[in-house]
Amino acid sequence: MKNTKKLISLLGIAFITASVFTGCSSSTSGSSNDNITLTWETHRTDMANTKLKDLADKYHKENPNIKISIESVKDGDNVMKTRAAAGELPDLSDIPADMKRIDLPLYYAPIDDLGFTKSNIFGYDIGAIDGKLYGLNSSVNYCGIIYNKKSFKEAGIETVPKTMDEFYADCKKLKDKGMIPFASNYKDKWPLNVYSQDMVLEVEQTANANFKNDLKNKKLFGDKDGMLYAYDFLRGMNEKGFLEPDLMSTNWDSMKKDQATGKTAMTFLGSWYPTQVVENGADKNDIGMFPFPGTKKLLVSPDYMFGISKNSKHIKETKDFLKWLYKDDKFENAINIASPRKGVKYTDPALTELMSYNTPTIEAVVTTTEVDKLFKRSQIDFQASIQEYVTAKDPQSVIDKYNKMWDSAKESN
Numbered sequence: 001m002k003n004t005k006k007l008i009s010l011l012g013i014a015f016i017t018a019s020v021f022t023g024c025s026s027s028t029s030g031s032s033n034d035n036i037t038l039t040w041e042t043h044r045t046d047m048a049n050t051k052l053k054d055l056a057d058k059y060h061k062e063n064p065n066i067k068i069s070i071e072s073v074k075d076g077d078n079v080m081k082t083r084a085a086a087g088e089l090p091d092l093s094d095i096p097a098d099m100k101r102i103d104l105p106l107y108y109a110p111i112d113d114l115g116f117t118k119s120n121i122f123g124y125d126i127g128a129i130d131g132k133l134y135g136l137n138s139s140v141n142y143c144g145i146i147y148n149k150k151s152f153k154e155a156g157i158e159t160v161p162k163t164m165d166e167f168y169a170d171c172k173k174l175k176d177k178g179m180i181p182f183a184s185n186y187k188d189k190w191p192l193n194v195y196s197q198d199m200v201l202e203v204e205q206t207a208n209a210n211f212k213n214d215l216k217n218k219k220l221f222g223d224k225d226g227m228l229y230a231y232d233f234l235r236g237m238n239e240k241g242f243l244e245p246d247l248m249s250t251n252w253d254s255m256k257k258d259q260a261t262g263k264t265a266m267t268f269l270g271s272w273y274p275t276q277v278v279e280n281g282a283d284k285n286d287i288g289m290f291p292f293p294g295t296k297k298l299l300v301s302p303d304y305m306f307g308i309s310k311n312s313k314h315i316k317e318t319k320d321f322l323k324w325l326y327k328d329d330k331f332e333n334a335i336n337i338a339s340p341r342k343g344v345k346y347t348d349p350a351l352t353e354l355m356s357y358n359t360p361t362i363e364a365v366v367t368t369t370e371v372d373k374l375f376k377r378s379q380i381d382f383q384a385s386i387q388e389y390v391t392a393k394d395p396q397s398v399i400d401k402y403n404k405m406w407d408s409a410k411e412s413n
Helices: 004-011 051-062 076-085 101-107 149-154 164-176 190-194 200-206 211-217 227-239 252-261 274-279 315-335 349-356 369-378 382-391 395-411
Strands: 015-018 036-042 066-073 092-095 140-148 180-183 264-270 287-290 298-302 305-308 361-363
Touching: 036 051, 036 076, 036 315, 051 066, 051 315, 066 076, 066 315, 076 092, 092 315, 101 369, 140 149, 140 200, 140 252, 140 274, 140 349, 149 164, 149 264, 164 180, 180 252, 190 200, 190 264, 190 382, 200 211, 200 227, 200 298, 211 369, 227 382, 252 264, 252 274, 274 287, 274 349, 287 349, 305 315, 369 395, 382 395
Parallel strands: 036 066, 036 092, 180 264, 298 361
Antiparallel strands: 015 066, 092 305, 140 264, 140 287, 140 298
């Protein structure tokens, strides 16, 4: 995940700094007793001053000579990409979701000496390249449709839809009752990753964990069950009036509140999301989760990864802090997300419901270096591409445009 004066100017709007100071003794850091300040960036703007601050305070009590400044960043992916390019990453940060594995060594320090391995962490390979680990997975995700049970009840929906016909019929019932059937979060862009950049819906509909790798020998939008299926779904939902009434005014924070109250009924995201609806006022037992209709296999995938800046002056101390966050699942428990450690049982009601449908699962496969380079050469902004497609007067021209960019990238290999 996301000219000093110019950089500060650029970040001014998107950047909220919550200065949380805490400390650490030499017994943890292995350094001298000199005071040290570590900077920790997070996209969790909703928790920087609360639960993450509590973690920082606890660390301070145990280790008083290292200060930690928490930087809360709204547009984390883009901000961190800008700072990475400038060589000004914080000591610890979220690696931008669209950063290619081949680029990890350019910006991040190896962390394969912290005891995390393929056998004990989901998504290990996503953050590793050439035998070294650079990104540490923060959680494990199962994607599905998150829904407000009270909204369903008010619309007279007694069971979750299993087919697309049932799904569209339910959307109409919800709309007829004055609710927004389905949230796209169109303007915010990054929530569109499940349809575009991350290709989650595509993998779940095809049951092909290598979907992204297989694109090296295909048209980008050549498979009706793949990219085109996902893009057509969201465009069709907009045409039917089942998305937000004004796509250009959608707002992530407002959407969470609307789903908590039942004004918005559904959205398609990862299992990290239901707890955020609960934090916005919903009863945890009123928020459920079911497989996207037609899902052949649920994708088990990593969430954001932590990375330590290779330019940090305190790599050792930052490693110690990162390892501390993972010990006993401190970080995951603090913000109520599923632990990435293998063998952990999940207790979240929404995730428990999703798993109760007994849909087979499939674990995310790392994108090959060859395909990473192909995506990089294509210069396709996948979030922008689905935005274009959803509202285009001539959707075929959008498909032709991006197929051409993809084909050109393959030919330039």
